[in-house]
Structures are given as C-alpha cells and as structure tokens.
Amino acid sequence: MPSSLLRLSVVCALAVFLRLSAAKRRHERRRRRLRQLLLLVDQFMTVHPASYCRLNHRVPILRLWFDVESELKQDFHLSRRAMHALQRLLQKDQDHGWGNELEVLIYIYWLAHGLSYRVVSGVFNVPRSTVHRIIHKVAQRIWLHLSLAISFPRTEDLHQVGRGFVDQSGSTVFNEVVGVIDSTHIRIKAPQRHQCDYLNEKGFYSITMQAIFDSNGRFLDIFVGYPGSVPDAGIMRNSSFYQARRYPPTSYILLGDESYPCLDSPIRLITPYTEPVNGQLQELFNYHHYKARRVAERAFGAMRTRWRATLSNTMEVKPAFASQVVSSCAFLHNVCLDNGDVLEQDDETAHDALDFLLPPQELLTDEKSGIPTRDRLAAKNMSVLQE
Numbered sequence: 001m002p003s004s005l006l007r008l009s010v011v012c013a014l015a016v017f018l019r020l021s022a023a024k025r026r027h028e029r030r031r032r033r034l035r036q037l038l039l040l041v042d043q044f045m046t047v048h049p050a051s052y053c054r055l056n057h058r059v060p061i062l063r064l065w066f067d068v069e070s071e072l073k074q075d076f077h078l079s080r081r082a083m084h085a086l087q088r089l090l091q092k093d094q095d096h097g098w099g100n101e102l103e104v105l106i107y108i109y110w111l112a113h114g115l116s117y118r119v120v121s122g123v124f125n126v127p128r129s130t131v132h133r134i135i136h137k138v139a140q141r142i143w144l145h146l147s148l149a150i151s152f153p154r155t156e157d158l159h160q161v162g163r164g165f166v167d168q169s170g171s172t173v174f175n176e177v178v179g180v181i182d183s184t185h186i187r188i189k190a191p192q193r194h195q196c197d198y199l200n201e202k203g204f205y206s207i208t209m210q211a212i213f214d215s216n217g218r219f220l221d222i223f224v225g226y227p228g229s230v231p232d233a234g235i236m237r238n239s240s241f242y243q244a245r246r247y248p249p250t251s252y253i254l255l256g257d258e259s260y261p262c263l264d265s266p267i268r269l270i271t272p273y274t275e276p277v278n279g280q281l282q283e284l285f286n287y288h289h290y291k292a293r294r295v296a297e298r299a300f301g302a303m304r305t306r307w308r309a310t311l312s313n314t315m316e317v318k319p320a321f322a323s324q325v326v327s328s329c330a331f332l333h334n335v336c337l338d339n340g341d342v343l344e345q346d347d348e349t350a351h352d353a354l355d356f357l358l359p360p361q362e363l364l365t366d367e368k369s370g371i372p373t374r375d376r377l378a379a380k381n382m383s384v385l386q387e
Contacts, residue, residue, distance in 0.1 A: 076109060085335055090104060106135065107134065111307055165255075197228075211223075245267060254268065257293065270374050270377065271374070
C-alpha cells in the first residue's frame with residue numbers, strides 16, 4: 001500500500017512538473033514575441049532614427065534628386081535651382097531625425113501630387129505617419145517664415161514698381177500704382193463646424209486668399225483663411241495691411257475690382273467705374289485699369305497651374321491647415337520667380353473669383369471716398385491719350 005501511494009505521489013508530481021514546464025515555455029514564447037514586437041515599434045518610433053530614416057539612394061525618387069543632371073519639374077513641379085533656393089531659405093540646425101533636405105523634398109512632392117500621404121509614403125519608402133508629421137512641420141515652418149519671400153517693396157523700389165504698371169496698363173497715368181489687390185477661393189471639404197460660413201456664392205465650400213501683387217505678379221502680401229461667404233471688402237478691412245495702414249505709402253495707389261470700395265483714405269484704393277459706363281472717358285479708364293489689374297489674374301492662374309493637383313481640387317484637410325498649405329503655394333510662387341522658374345497659367349486654372357454684379361460698396365465712417373481721385377486720373381488718362 002505504501003508503495004502504491006508513493007507511485008501515485010510521483011505521478012502527480014510529474015504531472016504538475018510537466019504542466020508547469022509547458023506553462024513556462026508558453027510564457028517564454030509570449031515574452032519572445034513581445035520583445036520582437038517592441039523591437040519593431042522601437043525601430044519606427046525611436047528619436048534616433050532606424051535605417052529607413054536615413055537617405056536611401058536606391059529609392060528611385062532620391063536617385064533622381066542626387067543625379068544633378070536630371071530635371072525635377074515632372075515630379076516636383078519646381079526647377080532644381082528653385083528647389084535649392086527653397087532648401088536654403090528653410091535651412092535650420094538639426095542634429096537628429098530627418099534632414100532638412102529630405103523633409104523639403106517630401107513636402108514639395110506632396111503638394112505636387114494632390115496632398116496624398118499614401119502616394120508620398122510609397123514613393124519615398126517612408127511610413128505614412130512619418131510623412132504626415134514631416135508635412136505638417138514643413139508647412140508650419142514656411143508659415144512662420146513667409147516674410148523671407150513675401151514682403152512689400154522698399155521705398156526706393158516703388159518708382160520701378162510704378163513703371164511696371166505703366167507698361168502693364170499702357171498708360172503713364174498709372175505710374176503711381178504700386179500694387180493690385182484681388183482674392184481667390186480655394187475649395188475645401190465641408191468643415192464640421194460653421195459650415196454655412198464656408199459656403200460661398202457659387203455653392204461650394206471654400207476659404208479665401210487675398211493677395212497684393214506687384215507689376216511682375218509677385219506676391220507682396222497675403223491674407224488667407226477667411227470663410228468663403230465673407231465678401232472681399234470685409235476680408236480687406238480685417239486684414240493686417242489695412243488695419244495697420246501699411247500699404248500703399250502716401251501718394252501711391254492700389255488697384256482693385258468692383259468688389260472693393262473706391263477709397264482715398266485710410267488707404268488709396270482705386271476701382272473701375274461701375275458698368276455700364278458713362279462716356280468714353282470712363283470706358284478708356286476702365287480699359288487701362290483692367291489691363292493693369294490683369295497681373296493678379298495671371299499670378300493666381302500661374303500658381304494654380306503649378307500646383308494643379310492641390311489647388312484645382314477640393315482640399316481634404318481642415319481649414320486651418322488648408323490656410324498654411326495655400327500660403328506655402330504663394331511663398332513657392334515667389335521663390336520660383338526669384339530663380340527664373342516662370343510658369344504661365346493655362347485656360348483650365350482661372351482662379352475662382354466670384355464674379356457677379358455687385359452694388360456699390362458702402363464706406364465706413366473712417367473711410368474717405370476715392371471717386372474724386374478716380375475722376376482726376378480718368379481725365380488725365382484721356383488727356384494723355386489724346387496728345
């Protein structure tokens with residue numbers, strides 16, 4: 001009997017040992033799988049980048065970039081010279097993470113290909129979450145440094161700007177013009193909040209971009225992000241250049257279309273005569289006024305042509321980020337002009353101005369009508385043309 005009990009005890013102990021051993025092996029396998037998973041996560045998330053965070057010259061898009069003889073226009077919509085200039089403007093000290101050079105390439109490729117994180121991730125062989133982070137970082141960097149490429153001309157350069165508008169308009173009367181103000185609408189998806197505010201007169205959701213241009217179609221000032229339902233005059237009156245009376249200087253003129261009020265102060269802004277015009281004097285003034293003002297239409301069109309995949313479709317991002325993206329497009333437009341990368345608009349990218357018959361814009365109490373100044377310019381224009 002005792003021997004039977006002993007055998008039973010041994011069997012039970014062996015069974016317990018085997019079960020514990022099996023449990024220990026299962027536990028070790030789980031720990032091993034967990035360590036492997038944590039290693040993978042660490043490779044993707046560590047602040048000291050894994051191998052994929054370094055430039056991989058075997059990726060086709062990077063082989064193109066490092067081949068200094070190759071043209072970049074087809075893939076990046078920027079010339080190589082303009083790309084180098086942009087990277088210099090955005091250069092910063094960086095001792096970890098992605099290099100500035102690669103971050104700018106990723107952002108420009110994203111703009112050129114319709115804001116698709118998936119496309120950029122595949123082309124650069126970079127995780128989509130990393131692409132998202134880089135793009136937002138570069139957009140923010142451009143937003144904070146817009147003045148590096150977008151600024152009002154120096155006082156000593158105003159005469160040259162005026163001469164440019166004389167050439168544009170075909171009349172010496174416009175030698176005091178130092179800018180054209182206009183706005184365009186950028187299509188966005190319906191936002192979650194305040195949808196009605198973003199629904200414009202043409203029935204689509206948009207944010208507005210107000211800009212002032214010189215005679216070469218260069219952006220001098222931008223004001224981006226107001227909802228599409230706000231009229232141009234309301235946007236202008238809330239913009240920083242108007243609030244601070246920063247431009248144009250005294251005795252100089254801005255030109256605008258019928259959506260703006262004709263002003264002599266606090267800024268001098270001259271608009272065309274309301275159609276139908278009264279007589280040849282007004283007709284001729286409107287003709288030359290329109291010729292000078294067309295520089296804005298061409299500049300907006302060129303910007304839309306370059307970034308057609310982004311600006312000619314509905315932007316599937318939040319309004320606040322859309323404002324940064326659009327501002328970066330204006331920034332890049334000026335960088336391209338400065339580096340000889342000039343692009344003319346095509347017929348399919350006319351900007352989304354809301355052209356409909358507008359009543360005369362009412363003046364605020366602190367505004368003075370510019371109608372006498374417009375009449376003086378129109379009379380002078382007629383006199384010059386008759387000589």
